[in-house]
Amino acid sequence: MEATVKRISRSPITNKEYEIPSQPDDRKGIDEFLSHHPGKKVVVVQGLGFVGSVMGLVVANALTEEYAVIGIDLPSEAAYWKIRSINEGVFPVLASDPKIGLYYENSRMKKNYYASFDPYAYSKADVVVVDINLDVKKTSDPDTQDLTDYAIDLGPFKKAIEAIGMNCKEEVLVLVETTVPPGTTDKVVAPLLKDCLQKRGMPLDGLRVGHSYERVMPGPKYVDSIQNFYRVFAGVDEASADAVEKFLRTVIRTDEYPLTKLGHTNATEMAKVLENSFRAMNIAFMVEWSRFAEEAGVDIYEVVNAIRMRPTHKNIMLPGLGVGGYCLTKDPLLASWAKQHLFGSEEALVQSEKGVDINDKMPRYAFEFLRSQFPGSLKGKKILLLGVSYLNDVGDTRYTPVEVFYNWLEKEGAEISLHDPHVLYWEEKDIWVNQDLDKILENEFDVIVVTTGHKEYRNNSALIEKLNSKKAAFLYDTIGVWSNEEPGGGDQGALSKVYRD
């Protein structure tokens, strides 16, 4: 008898546990699904994360075409539950956007969105949309949080592309939506797919490869950020560009949000990382200025709001606890890596790399400021963090700066409590998060820190009154959600205002 180890994937939404199958075989499921959709084009979405799972929904609710959609992810602990969840009627992404529920219900009714883990699905696809992750591994100095090195391993990404190439039909459009180092679609994806087809003895003239980047914002306009938003696209050749355009027109509201076609996939890939690098850079720039404002006794929020009156300066960023999320924390590095490794440049994107470095250190500045307010240390101090996610009004904790801040506090021996109305379970830290603000405030805290600018904390005068009545608490607003409410008082914080009774 053979010893078998059961592998389990658990849904953080339903808490249900699924046993991961040992064989990646779901032919029966896929065939059964497709038997309900004869004659329809098949779109396979590769990757069921924050982008892919909702992209699948949008394609299942396409505007001018009826598609049969299959979402594919790996039979891993992190992903397998999503596959099962989609098929069982629980959408795997919690979001405040009511369209998510609507679209999902609709796809359930039409039975046109199936999820699987079997690469066999690629053999049925007319279109494969690539929405998998491509991560950057950063190395930082543990003491200073200085970015000391970073590496990009294209291995898993190539393996995913290979899974398509070794299974796909002769005539297929592979549309990369993943944020990749510029050059990847042309220099990595297309050659790899062609290699695979050649190995399989198949002709290359039916293969179409393109790149179009999403601008997904998880939150109240999640679906709209895919379906009702501007898209930039390109193909590795004209036929590919045409195929991408034709597909996007069936899915995106291109009448209201015209498509922008660029001359080369290098250009679309660059546009995406340039957009995010621009934002990351603007934030890093403000970090330096908020420290200056602190020295000069100036309220940086007041200054930035004054500057925003000017139409050309509306998007100047406000400083905060730090920068989080999946894009801004890594995209400048993807670009700098591509410059050197895909285009042979001897120069990095120095300023863009520096921007990431500065942003990564923001939570440490905030921590150091807080520590400086307490003679001795923060050991044993009861500290409540208001907000865990990296972005206002959203439950996304990927690369949240609160994590770094939390880790520093934990290292100091503080007793930390967490509240976030949008985060039930903090996956990265494996911690359950409090949801009831009133209840948690019944406890006494030495320090209360606003770490995310959720609307539950912003302009909430009842909350401010309650906090002010808690005489013992040191209030530290790292985001500036109360910067306009406080009637003239308080010291300046490391990155923001502090209110002390």
Add this chain to the structure above:
Amino acid sequence: MEATVKRISRSPITNKEYEIPSQPDDRKGIDEFLSHHPGKKVVVVQGLGFVGSVMGLVVANALTEEYAVIGIDLPSEAAYWKIRSINEGVFPVLASDPKIGLYYENSRMKKNYYASFDPYAYSKADVVVVDINLDVKKTSDPDTQDLTDYAIDLGPFKKAIEAIGMNCKEEVLVLVETTVPPGTTDKVVAPLLKDCLQKRGMPLDGLRVGHSYERVMPGPKYVDSIQNFYRVFAGVDEASADAVEKFLRTVIRTDEYPLTKLGHTNATEMAKVLENSFRAMNIAFMVEWSRFAEEAGVDIYEVVNAIRMRPTHKNIMLPGLGVGGYCLTKDPLLASWAKQHLFGSEEALVQSEKGVDINDKMPRYAFEFLRSQFPGSLKGKKILLLGVSYLNDVGDTRYTPVEVFYNWLEKEGAEISLHDPHVLYWEEKDIWVNQDLDKILENEFDVIVVTTGHKEYRNNSALIEKLNSKKAAFLYDTIGVWSNEEPGGGDQGALSKVYRD
């Protein structure tokens, strides 16, 4: 008999020469002027440069009050002609804004805008508006254009403030509009004025001191950029803030463009340099990316235009020949200097200083690219530069990047011709500039470079046709004015597209 040396100040507009008086005495002129305006409040504008001369016009055409306005500048070669010119009926600033002529005619009719050089004027002023320059002296490596050092000499600025303090009335509002290192109004101007009043045995309680920065854009909306635009202001105390607000409300269209009051002059001063540093930084950021685009064979203009479709990214900058003008080239340094010298910080604004450094090197990159296209050197090559000013559709040559580019070409021994529809006379280089594009194009050139994005060059298909017909010329578009017109061809330039026949 005493030997006297005649000092001459020449108007570049009329070419008229004025002998500079040896005694700074214009009491008679000032008294005569004021005798026409009994009972009116007197506003003295200190400095008759790009801001002050037009600010004087705007105050002379105030919305809800009739002021008697005196513009003051030094009896120097550079400035004396402006004083005479204003009094003689020729406004000293050439501008495409028709409102300049209208407002000036109106003030001539009402005889309410007089210019002088005698500090005696301050003794009559109810309001003094400070619009003098505060320069940064930069030191660069002559070979690399690397910014090696910079210095700020507050001496001349302090002297100007002292001239006010030693002459002004007890009750006066001194409103600083000059872009100063943050902290200057509170730490330098107010104490200096108080010192002067005390020396003169006068009480201090009638003195009001404030700061409000202009956002002047010389060009077709010159007057509107003062009168119909958002203003940020503060006073060194509440009474001063009130006085500033009262004055601004008589001059600026505050009904449509509400005033923003900040808590401290440190904050308004910081807002101004932060605004400009933000722009300078965004440009520096794009320099790095345009070099990446060049390596990747990507048209950066196409990419930036695609990104601008996104409302939050509308103000992403396009790369060009370089950064010019009086503000973006120095304001980040003013701020960094203030941080260290007025607020005692040990850290400079590193990123902001780096931004200036990078921008200053842009013309050198463009020059090096051009040189790389010609084996050997550019010695003896006939080169036509289209555009001399630093900004589209404006005749402002202050710190224009074209100057650095020109100097490099000159050093190489090129034969340079210049065209600019807005610049008759290039003051900084003491060169007359061609105005007739058709005529100058009758000559043969080895190289034609677009150095400013004037509308005469932009989207001008007749010009492009003519240039294309000049088979010998190497066309180098450093601005990208033709990036959308060229039907698919041309190599990438150092910072832009190049077209070669």
